[in-house]
Amino acid sequence: MIEFSTLEKGQVIGSKTVSVNRGDLVRYAGASGDFNPIHYNERFAKEVGLDSVIAHGMFTMGSVIELVSAWVGNPGAILDYQTRFTKPVIVEDPAGSNPGDAAGTAIDIEGKIGALDAEARTARVDLTVSANGTKVLMKCQAVVQL
Amino acid sequence: MGINPDLVGRIYPAGASYQVGREKIREFATATKASSPAHFEVSAARDLGYADLVAPPTFAIIIAQRADAQLIADPASGIDFSRVVHADQRFTHHRPIVAGDELLAELYVDQVREMGAGAMITTRSEITTVAGEKVATTTSSLLVRAED
Numbered sequence: 001m002i003e004f005s006t007l008e009k010g011q012v013i014g015s016k017t018v019s020v021n022r023g024d025l026v027r028y029a030g031a032s033g034d035f036n037p038i039h040y041n042e043r044f045a046k047e048v049g050l051d052s053v054i055a056h057g058m059f060t061m062g063s064v065i066e067l068v069s070a071w072v073g074n075p076g077a078i079l080d081y082q083t084r085f086t087k088p089v090i091v092e093d094p095a096g097s098n099p100g101d102a103a104g105t106a107i108d109i110e111g112k113i114g115a116l117d118a119e120a121r122t123a124r125v126d127l128t129v130s131a132n133g134t135k136v137l138m139k140c141q142a143v144v145q146l
Numbered sequence: 147m148g149i150n151p152d153l154v155g156r157i158y159p160a161g162a163s164y165q166v167g168r169e170k171i172r173e174f175a176t177a178t179k180a181s182s183p184a185h186f187e188v189s190a191a192r193d194l195g196y197a198d199l200v201a202p203p204t205f206a207i208i209i210a211q212r213a214d215a216q217l218i219a220d221p222a223s224g225i226d227f228s229r230v231v232h233a234d235q236r237f238t239h240h241r242p243i244v245a246g247d248e249l250l251a252e253l254y255v256d257q258v259r260e261m262g263a264g265a266m267i268t269t270r271s272e273i274t275t276v277a278g279e280k281v282a283t284t285t286s287s288l289l290v291r292a293e294d
Contacts, residue, residue, distance in 0.1 A: 024179075027176070030173075031176070031178075032207060032208055048229075057232040058207050058232070058235065059178065061235060062178035062180075062202065062204040062207075063179045065178075065180075065202075065204065066178070066181060069180060069181075069182055074182070074194050075184060075185065075200055075203055075242075076194065076242030079238070080236070080237065080238045080239070081204070082235065082236035083234065083235060084233065085231075085232050085234065085235070139234075
């Protein structure tokens with residue numbers, strides 16, 4: 001259990017890296033029902049002006065929140081969760097690899113306490129999310145009930 | 147050609163209900179690399195006080211995107227899905243979604259605005275149980291890129 005009184009604004013709750021390969025995108029497409037081909041077909045992605053296949057924004061949003069879920073120990077305690085999608089996460093298809101086993105693109109995540117509400121016993125966790133050294137999400141914030 | 151500005155204020159009534167199943171929660175949790183046992187084991191979810199498996203924090207996107215599909219399919223909207231980019235997303239949970247819930251989503255068009263040569267549309271899904279209990283509010287902004 002997290003002791004609310006020990007938390008401070010600016011405190012780092014943790015960091016982690018999530019990797020995403022083409023196999024992950026197919027799995028997310030099936031689970032979510034979002035079958036936009038820019039997330040699995042390179043030819044189509046390039047024809048619509050992208051550099052390559054890109055991850056679903058919702059894959060990134062959905063996977064980076066694990067840092068917060070694991071920290072609080074209860075995924076149902078996340079009351080509010082929002083983000084802006086600013087840069088696509090490009091997912092390459094390296095030659096000679098099984099697309100489901102490739103190392104994939106690393107998404108680096110760090111969480112910090114952005115605000116505390118002692119009355120409601122909630123904490124806002126601000127996530128910094130980047131891939132290939134570029135921030136891919138902005139204003140990525142989760143409000144957690146403690 | 148952007149988005150029909152007359153869409154603002156339009157409400158699309160809920161379509162067929164969505165039955166939240168245990169296997170779908172497990173599948174979605176695996177696909178989003180979520181590890182909490184409360185997504186996978188009923189006993190772990192009950193230990194946290196839930197009636198059944200807890201859906202991951204972004205699970206409601208399945209239901210919200212079904213509601214958005216109605217709008218995109220509406221010829222009056224003028225939206226070309228192949229030019230749509232997801233700009234932002236928010237989930238407000240009034241209570242966690244759990245397996246066994248039967249949910250409805252009513253879609254509201256809150257805003258349409260010009261963005262350079264393209265346009266941005268903001269929609270909101272009000273997700274409730276079939277009995278009318280408020281479960282989640284999701285807000286999405288979609289950027290429709292201009293023709294090249």
